[in-house]
Amino acid sequence: xxxxxxxxxxxxxxxxxxxxxxxxxxxxxxxxxxxxxxxxxxxxxxxxxxxxxxxxxxxxxxxxxxxxxxxxxxxxxxxxxxxxxxxxxxxxxxxxxxxxxxxxxxxxxxxxxxxxxxxxxxxxxxxxxxxxxxxxxxxxxxxxxxxxxxxxxxxxxxxxxxxxxxxxxxxxxxxxxxxxxxxxxxxxxxxxxxxxxxxxxxxxxxxxxxxxxxxxxxxxxxxxxxxxxxxxxxxxxxxxxxxxxxxxxxxxxxxxxxxxxxxxxxxxxxxxxxxxxxxxxxxxxxxxxxxxxxxxxxxxxxxxxxxxxxxxxxxxxxxxxxxxxxxxxxxxxxxxxxxxxxxxxxxxxxxxxxxxxxxxxxxxxxxxxxxxxxxxxxxxxxxxxxxxxxxxxxxxxxxxxxxxxxxxxxxxxxxxxxxxxxxxxxxxxxxxxxxxxxxxxxxxxxxxxxxxxxxxxxxxxxxxxxxxxxxxxxxxxxxxxxxxxxxxxxxxxxxxxxxxxxxxxxxxxxxxxxxxxxxxxxxxxxxxxxxxxxxxxxxxxxxxxxxxxxxxxxxxxxxxxxxxxxxxxxxxxxxxxxxxxxxxxxxxxxxxxxxxxxxxxxxxxxxxxxxxxxxxxxxxxxxxxxxxxxxxxxxxxxxxxxxxxxxxxxxxxxxxxxxxxxxxxxxxxxxxxxxxxxxx
Amino acid sequence: xxxxxxxxxxxxxxxxxxxxxxxxxxxxxxxxxxxxxxxxxxxxxxxxxxxxxxxxxxxxxxxxxxxxxxxxxxxxxxxxxxxxxxxxxxxxxxxxxxxxxxxxxxxxxxxxxxxxxxxxxxxxxxxxxxxxxxxxxxxxxxxxxxxxxxxxxxxxxxxxxxxxxxxx
Numbered sequence: 001x002x003x004x005x006x007x008x009x010x011x012x013x014x015x016x017x018x019x020x021x022x023x024x025x026x027x028x029x030x031x032x033x034x035x036x037x038x039x040x041x042x043x044x045x046x047x048x049x050x051x052x053x054x055x056x057x058x059x060x061x062x063x064x065x066x067x068x069x070x071x072x073x074x075x076x077x078x079x080x081x082x083x084x085x086x087x088x089x090x091x092x093x094x095x096x097x098x099x100x101x102x103x104x105x106x107x108x109x110x111x112x113x114x115x116x117x118x119x120x121x122x123x124x125x126x127x128x129x130x131x132x133x134x135x136x137x138x139x140x141x142x143x144x145x146x147x148x149x150x151x152x153x154x155x156x157x158x159x160x161x162x163x164x165x166x167x168x169x170x171x172x173x174x175x176x177x178x179x180x181x182x183x184x185x186x187x188x189x190x191x192x193x194x195x196x197x198x199x200x201x202x203x204x205x206x207x208x209x210x211x212x213x214x215x216x217x218x219x220x221x222x223x224x225x226x227x228x229x230x231x232x233x234x235x236x237x238x239x240x241x242x243x244x245x246x247x248x249x250x251x252x253x254x255x256x257x258x259x260x261x262x263x264x265x266x267x268x269x270x271x272x273x274x275x276x277x278x279x280x281x282x283x284x285x286x287x288x289x290x291x292x293x294x295x296x297x298x299x300x301x302x303x304x305x306x307x308x309x310x311x312x313x314x315x316x317x318x319x320x321x322x323x324x325x326x327x328x329x330x331x332x333x334x335x336x337x338x339x340x341x342x343x344x345x346x347x348x349x350x351x352x353x354x355x356x357x358x359x360x361x362x363x364x365x366x367x368x369x370x371x372x373x374x375x376x377x378x379x380x381x382x383x384x385x386x387x388x389x390x391x392x393x394x395x396x397x398x399x400x401x402x403x404x405x406x407x408x409x410x411x412x413x414x415x416x417x418x419x420x421x422x423x424x425x426x427x428x429x430x431x432x433x434x435x436x437x438x439x440x441x442x443x444x445x446x447x448x449x450x451x452x453x454x455x456x457x458x459x460x461x462x463x464x465x466x467x468x469x470x471x472x473x474x475x476x477x478x479x480x481x482x483x484x485x486x487x488x489x490x491x492x493x494x495x496x497x498x499x500x501x502x503x504x505x506x507x508x509x510x511x512x513x514x515x516x517x518x519x520x521x522x523x524x525x526x527x528x529x530x531x532x533x534x535x536x537x538x539x540x541x542x543x544x545x546x547x548x549x550x551x552x553x554x555x556x557x558x559x560x561x562x563x564x565x566x567x568x569x570x571x572x573x574x575x576x577x578x579x580x581x582x583x584x585x586x587x588x589x590x591x592x593x594x595x596x597x598x599x600x601x602x603x604x605x606x607x608x609x610x611x612x613x614x615x616x617x618x619x620x621x622x623x624x625x626x627x628x629x630x631x632x633x634x635x636x637x638x639x640x641x642x643x644x645x646x647x648x649x650x651x652x653x654x655x656x657x658x659x660x661x662x663x664x665x666x667x668x669x670x671x672x673x674x675x676x677x678x679x680x
Numbered sequence: 681x682x683x684x685x686x687x688x689x690x691x692x693x694x695x696x697x698x699x700x701x702x703x704x705x706x707x708x709x710x711x712x713x714x715x716x717x718x719x720x721x722x723x724x725x726x727x728x729x730x731x732x733x734x735x736x737x738x739x740x741x742x743x744x745x746x747x748x749x750x751x752x753x754x755x756x757x758x759x760x761x762x763x764x765x766x767x768x769x770x771x772x773x774x775x776x777x778x779x780x781x782x783x784x785x786x787x788x789x790x791x792x793x794x795x796x797x798x799x800x801x802x803x804x805x806x807x808x809x810x811x812x813x814x815x816x817x818x819x820x821x822x823x824x825x826x827x828x829x830x831x832x833x834x835x836x837x838x839x840x841x842x843x844x845x846x847x848x
Contacts, residue, residue, distance in 0.1 A: 009751050184739075200739050200776050218741055248739050276737065281744055289751060 007226040009285045017291055018300070020222060023061075024054055024279050025304045027079035030091055033308065034111075035257050042316075043096035044110045048076040049253040053183050054278035056219030056247035058083050059229035060153055060181055066118040068148040070137045070422065072130040073113060074123065076183070077153055081113040084120055088311035098318040099325075105458035106321040111256075116460040121422065124449045124456075127188075128158030131167035131180065132412060132446065136419020138176035140427065142240065143401060149177040149236050150419075156246075157188025159202045163445070166412040171242035172209040173407070178242040179232050183219060185251035190264045203246035211241045219247025220278040250276055329459035330493050334546050335515035343508055343544030343591070351535035354528050357503035358390050358510060362430065364540070365514045366398050369428055372514065373420065375406045376413060376432025376468075387435050388470060388529055410434045410443035418450045418463045428514050430466045437471040437523065438483040450519050451494035466513040467521045471499070472565050472616050473664050474527035478655030482664075484564065484615075487622045489521050490593050496520040496546055497593040501528065501567035504536040505591050508544030516546075525565040533568050547595030555584030558674055559608035561601060561627060563590040566614045566646075566665060573670040583678060593623055601627065602635050609640035610677050614670055619647040641680035646673045683726065684847065685712040687719060688733025689745050694768045694825045695733040698836060702731060702766065705840040717745045721752045728760065729847045731798075734767040734785050734820070740777030740811065742784055756792050763789050764798030764843050765820030766836075767812075772827045775808040782820040783811030796820070797846040798839060804831075 005011075031051055037044035050057055053076065061083020064071045073080045078091060090102050094113050097106035103114035103122050114122035123130040134152035141148050158164060159182060171178045182203055186193050199205055203214050213235055217228035225247060232243045250273035254261040261270070286292045337343070352360070366372045374394065378387055380403050385392030395403040406413045410433060417429045433447075434440040440447075447467070454462045473482030489497050498513065498520060500506040506524065513520040528534035552567060553574050560570040567589045574585035588604050590597065605611055611631060613624040628643040649663045688699040703711060714723065716733065724730070737743050742750070765786055769779035786796050799817040802810075805824070812818045821839045823832050 194773075200774065204776075221747070248741065250738070276744060281748065284744075285748055285751075288748060 004227040004231045006230060007223045009289045014291060020058055022300055023083050024058060025301055026088055027082050028279050029304055029308050030088060031078055034095055037096055038257055046110045046256060048111055048256045050076050050078050051252040052185060052250035053219055054079060055222045055225035056183055058222060059225035063229045063233045070119045070150045072121045072123050072134050072152045074154050075111045086115060088307055089314045092311050092315035093318055096315060099321040100318045104456050107458060108456050116457055122457040126445060128154045128161045128164040129449055131164045132415025133419035134178050135167045135170045135176055136416035137422045138178045140420045140423030141177055149179055149233060151179045153181045156182050156184035156193055156202050157196050160196045163411045166409045168206055170412055172212045175211050175241050177236045177240055179236055180244045182246045183249050184246060185249040187251055189255040189259055201246050203244045206244060213243045215243055215245045217247050219249040220276050222282050329455050331454060332462045332517035335512050337512045337543040337545040339541060340543055343548040344550060345539050345542060347537045347539040349537040352503050352538050353530050354503040354506050354534045355390055355530055357507040357538045359392060361507040361510045365511060371426045372428045373402050374430040375404050377406055377408055377435050379432055380405050386432060388526060410440055411446050414443040414446035417465045421463045421465060428464050433467040433469050436481050437469040437485050438480045440469055451492040455494055462517045463519050464517050465519045469523050470526040471523040472525050472527055473653050476657060479652045482653035484617045486523060486593055487617050490623050499523040499563040499593060500591055501564055501589050502534050502536050504538045504542055505544055507538045508542040511543045527565055546592045547597050549597035549600035550589045550591055552589045553585060553587040555586045556608060557583040558610045558678055559586045559604035560612045560614055561588045562614040565616050569667040569670050570614055572667040573674060576671050577674055605631055605635040606638045609638060611643045612646060612674055612677060614646045617647055618650050619645045620650045622647050641677055644673055644677050646670050682728035684729040685714050685727045686731040687714045687716050689717050690715040695735050698766055698823050699733050701836045702840055705837055719749055721756050730763045732765045734765050734781045736769050736779050736781035740780035742781050746785055753788055758789060759793035761794040762797050762847055763794045768823050768825055770826045771805050771807040771824050778807035778810040779822040780811040786819040798843050
């Protein structure tokens with residue numbers, strides 16, 4: 001309970017009380033009406049009723065300031081959104097998935113209310129996933145000295161997610177202006193909170209976190225919630241430190257309309273929680289303390305019914321999304337890279353190693369755009385700049401505000417990049433997603449979510465991030481320092497995936513990635529960082545458009561399509577084919593996997609008739625399967641033999657050199673496969 | 681005997697059961713039984729001694745009927761009033777907020793000038809935290825119907841005997 005009595009039934013201005021009552025009756029009417037849309041097969045198939053959370057949700061919305069604060073509501077936050085300014089019509093537009101729904105134009109599930117143009121963020125259904133985004137945007141609020149806070153709202157069960165701990169740890173460590181609101185109704189669907197954590201009030205799990213203040217309130221009580229939320233906001237704004245507001249709520253109804261709480265809550269319990277109906281309590285207080293007459297409240301209730309009717313009519317007549325719109329906003333248009341339209345050059349300077357090209361391009365881009373940032377594990381400490389020193393010297397030149405280490409928490413690294421880019425579309429973020437690509441898996445939930453953002457928000461938010469990953473084997477690294485994970489990454493629409501083989505392409509693609517809106521996963525063949533075979537001259541301003549493959553060797557007898565480490569092997573095998581048999585080979589370096597240069601692939605098929613698809617990843621399930629399928633579907637009649645794939649065995653990569661050599665593809669294996677295919 | 685009332689919600693089961701047992705163990709049959717759901721400040725001030733039934737709801741909250749009385753209570757002058765509080769609580773499932781309700785209301789009453797009586801030793805209970813704890817005693821009588829129901833009668837009899845000395 002708050003000691004702060006800023007808001008009190010006896011002293012709060014009547015107009016304020018009236019505003020609250022209007023919002024609460026409107027919210028509850030919508031909350032109760034929502035299931036009817038499903039019953040009538042209109043929509044709103046997912047509805048998580050908020051009844052019982054009324055006090056805290058009213059308070060979150062009331063303390064939120066449009067275009068100043070950043071609000072991350074969760075799927076139960078209907079009243080939060082209304083209280084923050086959404087209209088009843090906008091709520092219904094979201095509920096029944098209309099094209100004019102301000103959250104997503106009908107793309108995202110119902111009950112995911114948002115209005116990105118006011119900084120009410122469109123969030124995932126993954127519970128608590130937006131905690132990292134709130135921390136990320138708070139990092140920007142602090143860096144740009146903006147007057148606002150991030151408010152992250154979630155249920156108490158969401159706090160069981162590891163990434164919520166990562167988020168709160170990050171906010172505590174970096175001292176960021178975030179209010180984490182935990183709406184505790186005692187259940188995660190049917191799971192009681194005793195099955196989630198030992199403390200009945202999960203906020204107490206964070207009592208040892210430095211710089212973090214814990215607030216507790218009765219989330220069913222309007223005044224206690226208002227007092228605590230306003231006190232928490234004042235605290236966060238005045239200290240810059242984060243806070244948790246733990247609000248005790250009740251869930252009067254089932255978790256959602258796909259849940260039946262009668263199956264796990266007895267009648268006594270259901271009556272018990274219904275008895276503490278926050279709206280009924282607020283109304284009793286208004287009458288008991290003679291702030292309103294019963295007639296005045298009835299008038300408000302009648303007006304609310306009219307508002308709902310009108311909102312219903314407006315929403316029902318709103319347009320549905322067009323089928324043809326599905327490909328809108330999958331990923332933003334990239335930087336045009338028009339200086340080098342084909343992504344090739346004839347510069348004749350001194351060859352640079354791939355690692356030098358990356359380092360110099362990063363520095364050049366950080367000089368070019370002051371709103372660029374980079375972080376990752378181990379990337380910035382005195383002379384050290386990452387495990388391979390790709391970022392060497394960057395912190396020295398650009399300072400700790402722009403170049404800094406991240407904790408060993410890959411999901412945090414990606415999630416806070418997503419969050420920080422919400423602050424401004426000008427910002428460009430580069431992250432080392434993990435020390436090695438092998439350790440990127442914990443970040444996959446954030447990557448998947450990031451891949452959805454642009455589409456899910458109907459083009460209103462683009463996470464502008466370049467995710468660098470040191471990838472692949474051939475360094476004797478064994479199972480956890482050899483993985484190349486493009487096979488998984490290329491299954492997600494909404495992110496680009498590039499995988500250069502040479503220094504110039506690495507520089508050009510990195511520049512294009514950093515300058516582009518949207519998210520690009522930039523895979524670096526780490527075995528080639530210092531390999532002289534990958535060194536090339538690199539023009540200072542080189543840029544490579546996405547989706548442009550590059551012919552690295554021209555020939556007619558066979559085509560090799562590759563990327564990353566194996567392009568080099570293809571070139572070596574091709575040279576051997578020429579020397580030993582006189583065959584000429586066209587070696588196509590894809591460079592971009594998504595978008596993919598289909599035209600260059602088809603040209604190669606037409607020119608050679610025999611295609612070897614070569615990559616380091618496993619043949620089974622690898623990206624080569626997609627290329628082979630594409631060729632057989634679109635260029636079958638040009639083939640003079642089967643599309644043959646060369647790649648890893650379907651095993652992990654062994655540590656012993658003998659095992660590694662057996663498992664990974666190499667020049668000799670490519671050569672032998674090419675001979676077999678040429679003989680076909 | 682000074683005017684005394686037991687105030688509790690008539691819509692409760694456990695609290696009402698305890699209230700009746702308390703009433704029966706007082707020899708003074710002039711004690712009034714009042715429904716907490718109808719309580720007003722005016723009514724509150726009509727007594728010199730009050731025995732309040734205050735269960736703890738959820739994770740350490742007052743029930744609605746007491747909570748909604750608080751804004752009125754905050755303006756009452758309770759000097760000269762003696763109050764004893766009893767309240768159901770569950771020390772096993774709510775060990776972090778065991779009978780918090782007794783402590784929340786008890787402190788508010790003290791702030792307004794009332795004298796709290798009927799403190800009982802805490803060593804008979806097994807819990808982690810309680811707002812009703814003062815030193816090694818509870819600021820009233822905790823009754824655990826869920827885990828120590830068999831002790832309720834004995835505890836009430838003992839408490840009523842204690843109150844007979846402290847209230848009169």
